[in-house]
Amino acid sequence: MKKNLAITFTAITLVGLSLSPMLSASASDSGVDMPDAFGDEVNNVIFLIPDGFSTAYADSYRLFKEDGPPIWEEKQMLKGMVATHSADSLITDSAAAGTALATGVKTNNGVIGYSPEGEELESIVDLARQAGKKNGLVATSTINHATPAAFAASVEGRNDYEGIAKQLIHHDGIDLLLGGGREQFQSPEQGGIREDGVDLIGEAEDNGFTYMETKRDLLATEADSSKKFLGLFADDALLANFGPSIIEPSLAQMTSFAIDHLSQSDEGFFLMVEGSQIDWVGHDNDAAYAMKDTHAFEEAVKLAVDFAEQDKETLVVIVGDHDTGGLSIQPDDEFNPSNLHDVSMTGADMIQLVDHSFSNLEEVITEETSMTFSGDELERIKKSNDPKMALNTLVSEKAGMAWTSDNHTAIDVPIYAYGPQSTNFTGTIDNTDVFQGIRQALIGN
Ligand SMILES: [Zn+2]
CATH class of the missing domain: 3.40.720.10 (Alkaline Phosphatase, subunit A)
Structure with a gap:
């Protein structure tokens, strides 16, 4: 599992986390296909x-x-x-x-x-x-x-x-x-x-x-x-x-x-x-x-x-x-960026589709993210004075990603x-x- 070792090392170096070898992503091997025909001329x-x-x-x-x-x-x-x-x-x-x-x-x-x-x-x-x-x-x-x-x-x-x-x-x-x-x-x-x-x-x-x-x-x-x-x-x-x-x-x-x-x-x-x-x-x-x-x-x-x-x-x-x-990342087997593949639009666009009483909030965000949201999580979005940011923060959490600004x-x-x-x-x-x-x-x- 040389590839998984490579990614774990890189990730630890950058953000101090450890990654499960279950994750399928991989950093490149050192044997790169680098054309040797580049001279100095640009x-x-x-x-x-x-x-x-x-x-x-x-x-x-x-x-x-x-x-x-x-x-x-x-x-x-x-x-x-x-x-x-x-x-x-x-x-x-x-x-x-x-x-x-x-x-x-x-x-x-x-x-x-x-x-x-x-x-x-x-x-x-x-x-x-x-x-x-x-x-x-x-x-x-x-x-x-x-x-x-x-x-x-x-x-x-x-x-x-x-x-x-x-x-x-x-x-x-x-x-x-x-x-x-x-x-x-x-x-x-x-x-x-x-x-x-x-x-x-x-x-x-x-x-x-x-x-x-x-x-x-x-x-x-x-x-x-x-x-x-x-x-x-x-x-x-x-x-x-x-x-x-x-x-x-x-x-x-x-x-x-x-x-x-x-x-x-x-x-x-x-x-x-x-x-x-x-x-x-x-x-x-x-x-x-x-x-x-x-x-x-x-x-x-x-x-x-x-x-x-x-x-x-x-x-x-x-x-x-x-x-x-x-941005920083804290991914694990359950929450990691591969969960984002089926998200179909921006958080801003999803909130545009939600009515003012939030009656269709769960339906819209479940359908457009292919993720599930708990009652507490839905409340976090409804009670926020910036529902788009609250939604985006939640979706990021479900991908093991977090923002500081x-x-x-x-x-x-x-x-x-x-x-x-x-x-x-x-x-x-x-x-x-x-x-x-x-x-x-x-x-x-
Ligand atoms: Zn810029």
Whole structure:
């Protein structure tokens, strides 16, 4: 039972727990299938950001998975730990964290693309463009949300969504934008919410972008290196990924299109892919959503790794911008993350289905979680002034998972890398060092 010994050791090291060998999940063996053909040359970087992801998410996900270790363990991608504090706070927000990862400069919480002194910063997208490379940004949030924004916009306040959207489509280094946020690119007459009344999708088309609006559009469109692509697949963020959507593409489908398109350039490319909603999971303490969104993220990582193995000159980097939720795990035979497989929707969505008198509470949550709830547990939800959080806390307990916060925390986050120059990220490093490692690989000194 070598595999079970491996996981027990890892879990004890991280959170001081012991695991039953009955659990089927397994960490990878040391005999990794590592292609030895990687040289030192980097032409492309695929930077995947699971927003809010910590080691406890990784450990939970290892126990949740039933078909072998996560790709980052199978390929032994773990390189080090990253400190995430911002210029003005030990606990960063996504704007300052995104700016550090994209530009190598720590700024104040809430600020995107400017230093604390107000100096406009150059991002890795700017540097890649100057080196003749193509750039793409992919997210499951609105595409003008803080993390993707940090790579191609500069605003004093992260809530300037109209300003960010405009900068993204006019940035001369951006060749591809895929995510949500359609209403922030449209005037009220078009069904959007832009207060300036501008038709930004029209402006994007005038600026050379081909526009896509549905999964069908994305899957039917040929990648074409002479074109730029704007895909806005939802009015607001994309749906929580509890299974395939008819209308919206998955993160993996967007990532696949992005790699197909950007890799047609001989000069190379930089692609940022954000698993945006892992952070929202942490804010809501929603264990099932955490596992489902990490799964959707892993599917995108697999595509990046496959491409890197074929291409040989692609560096893949994975790091969260900070932890969200302060998750820990105390699993045993009865209560562990594998209990979350049959949960069909977020806790927030379940509470939406419950009437004001809670008369259908038990029916809804039993059906949508495939778990049983005692009378005391149902009372805990009914009596709470935040029934969604009470439900999510209970479901997390039934998965052996517990949260210490409904916000970001200050703990370091794990960094994973694969391909040439993946050792640029070894040890305990700062979030600004992540930028330096990517810059050094993609641009050189
Ligand atoms: Zn974040």
